[in-house]
Amino acid sequence: MAKSLTQEFTKGLWAEIPPFRLVLGLCPTLAVSNTFENGIGMGIAVTFVLVFSNILISALRKIIPAKVRIAAFIIVIATFVTVVELLMQAYTYALFLQLGIFIPLIVVNCILLGRAEAFASKNGIIRSTLDGLGMGIGYTLALGALAAFRQILGAGAITFYKTPIQLFGPSFEPFTFMVQAPGAFICLGLMLAVMNILGKK
């Protein structure tokens, strides 16, 4: 059941979209999806790490001995996460302050180790790159959708390029519950339900 290269890429966008279908990486999904910009920022950071760790792990898959593969994967992932952290501090410090602890925590995000173990360690570089890219973009889209949903209901605004844009008139009463932690669980649950209904056919 070899998939075409396009399928390797597109599976992450819908059929195996990480938070909704694989139900992986939920901790940051819930925590940083309070504003649209945070969600997208986190998604891009994860995509970067995912693509590069997939490439490197796929390139090294014949050299890494099976018994220490998890340790090797973690070193590779942790390296790229630190790279992202340093670059974010240097270039997008405001976003770094917002995402804070969730950037270093990408290391233990199951999507990364999951893709390394399940895919990159068994497939070639091109396939692994496409897989990482697809999964990363899927994750970004999912986070963006969840964050937009929460922010629009919870604050009546959407943050885009640091400026919140108010969508409704002054009579709008923000449903603040949605931007708080419990709202994240409820929104995620609703979106999972919608995904399941759509996937049923």
Place this chain on the structure above:
Amino acid sequence: MREMIKMVVVLTIISLASGGLLAALRDGTQERIDNQVLEFVKGPAVRDILKAAANDPISSRFQIKDGGVLRTFFVAVIDGKPRGVALESSGKGYGGDVGLMVGIDVTDNKILGVGVTTMSETPGLGARAKTDPKFVAQFKGRPVSEPVKVTQDGGTINALSGATITSRAVSSGVADALALYERLKPQIIDKMKDVKTK
């Protein structure tokens, strides 16, 4: 045995490559990160107390080695001359150190302003040192030579009600900054001459 050796060698090489890459990146981004931290953490306080500056005090800064400590000074160009200088200080508050930025006018030796940068004081009580501009406004315009103390300790600074410890921390932090300024004044003046006035 062969497998053992291979495991050790592979892991060592991966770790070495990773360490090397990160060290190089750290060196490369260090300066930018320092600038960003200054901009976001201390920037607002520096800008606020050096409002009159025609230049950007964050970028016109210099350092002086004082004993073993490297201290940073931010220079404000006022009326075409480098006239104001802001320096960092801190005092022991109720919830740890209260970080301060103290601005001094070097021509008439008066305090230009005081701002709280970092603190973890009780919200609603000590935290007002940062949020209530009236408290720090008391320091503005005081001559450098005047001792800084809260009224409870026989001074002239009105403490925030319910937050004497925080008020003391700010006062002693300001006093430290002033002492440091007096001690390093010749060097500060000397270094300020190099600041571009444009």
